[in-house]
Amino acid sequence: MKLRAISSLVLLLLSLSAAAQDVRLKAIFGTSAMFEIDGRQRLLKSGNTSPEGVRLVSVTSENATVEIDGRTQQLSLSAPIAANYAEVQKAEVRLAADSRGHYSTTAWINGRQVPVLVDTGATSIAFNYPTARNLGLDLARAQPMTVSTANGMARAYRLQLDSVTIGGIKVHNVEASVLGDDFPQITLLGNSFLSRVDMQQQDGLLLLRARD
Incomplete structure (x- = not known):
């Protein structure tokens, strides 16, 4: 025994x-x-x-x-x-901060990969004009508007994206804005996406979790 x-x-x-x-x-x-x-x-x-x-x-x-x-x-x-080996009920993405404390990842928009920077201060996803053109976004149907940027007031366009996917998280009908020049240099992942997922900072990571 x-x-x-x-x-x-x-x-x-x-x-x-x-x-x-x-x-x-x-x-x-x-x-x-x-x-x-x-x-x-x-x-x-x-x-x-x-x-x-x-x-x-x-x-x-x-x-x-x-x-x-x-x-x-x-x-x-x-x-x-x-x-940690618990059953994952909802899609989740974990992002590590860079040396400046910024969180970056890659999103799928219009079937193409786009580098994005998480920006809770941005109202919507924000593209510069060259990126929008490469994605094939139809600005002819977009709504013209004026926005305030670090460089002053600028002309922009508001439109709806069919879907934005990051990791296993997919959100449909996401508002975006397109500025008429090269700003911002990297696409900003703003609150039109972030407000529709759950966010949590944990051990230096930013956790994004699908809601449904």
Whole structure:
């Protein structure tokens, strides 16, 4: 009985040690992906399992699907951190701040990727004219308006975007504004999107969570 108890304890300890607590996607290299697992760098090929028990199920140029403790999660470079193995009921994106404390990510608009900067001070998503043109936005149907910018008053256009997708979060009918010059240099992810998701700052990260 004593030997059986010791064997059970060893198996329990092995099981606990194999369950990774913190999994972060760092980079994607073809059919391999670099992770930081419990503070250790691990390069995994598709189908391989780390010593901590994290298996790389599949990988694309944009995301990596991993299996952790029997649960499958999809990580991307814009949402690189795995949840702590609780069932995720709503899509969630976690963004790390840059050296200036700004949060940036990539959005899908009109089927194209657009770098965006989170800006809670912006009323709506804000594009410069070249970006709007590259996205194929129809300014002929947009509503002309005047906005106040850091450079003074400027002419702009108000329009509706069919959808804006960030990670697994997709919001339809999002208001946007287009300025008639090269400002802003990077598209601003303003409150027309942010007000329709739940936001929370946690451990230096900005969490965006879908509401429905």
